[in-house]
């Protein structure tokens with residue numbers, strides 16, 4: 702199998718021009734191994750979403766480059782190897798959960814792929830635990846269920862890489878914990894590379910193999926922390942002394958003054 706390592710090399714992103722110009726990311730290097738669960742953790746506005754869009758080929762960096770398995774990111778986009786889960790699920794209100802899950806694949810494959818799309822959407826809905834909700838419309842879904850349909854939509858494309866932009870930020874704490882457990886199961890079952898953006902220290906520790914902590918002005922990676930908690934992880938991991946130790950380390954990086 703071709704290596705799907707993601708490499709960002711010397712990435713710089715500048716928005717605007719003249720006196721209004723803002724350097725959002727500067728000289729950023731990052732390597733993400735295939736099959737890893739990697740989190741970008743950092744304060745609001747440090748450039749996490751911008752970096753995710755650059756990794757996904759949605760934004761072109763001002764300088765530097767992103768390679769997927771040694772090839773330009775646009776090749777991976779062309780091969781539909783990158784899926785994106787946005788902050789909020791953009792479901793079409795008149796389509797069922799199943800139709801919404803298959804939407805991107807349907808657009809990509811057209812009428813010829815209709816049967817395969819339906820099968821892929823069924824599989825993806827089952828993977829996120831929503832097989833029984835296949836006929837429901839978005840207004841009949843809870844926030845957590847809607848976000849699961851959004852994840853199923855990306856999974857139905859079967860990309861090797863899933864980029865997730867703080868997908869659980871709008872959910873209540875209990876639902877968020879449930880979603881994190883479900884996502885960890887999906888990751889283990891599929892072997893996909895997941896790059897996940899969050900503000901939440903506990904979410905980052907619970908989910909990740911590796912946490913890249915970002916600083917702001919300009920955005921850059923200030924520390925990389927490997928999370929060596931055993932898997933599969935359940936909520937009991939929150940009581941593990943190692944969890945507390947990672948949490949303290951990450952907090953000190955995000956709140957430098959509090960660490961003194």
Ligand SMILES: Nc1ncnc2c1ncn2[C@@H]1O[C@H](COP(=O)(O)OP(=O)(O)OP(=O)(O)O)[C@@H](O)[C@H]1O
Nearest residue numbers: 716717725743744745746747748749750751752900
């Ligand atoms: N298209 C754009 N044009 C101009 N400035 C932008 C654009 N996109 C992002 N920015 C700016 O880049 C900076 C980083 O934004 P970004 O959304 O990447 O940060 P973030 O870390 O994801 O923030 P949050 O955690 O609040 O979502 C912000 O100052 C933002 O205003």
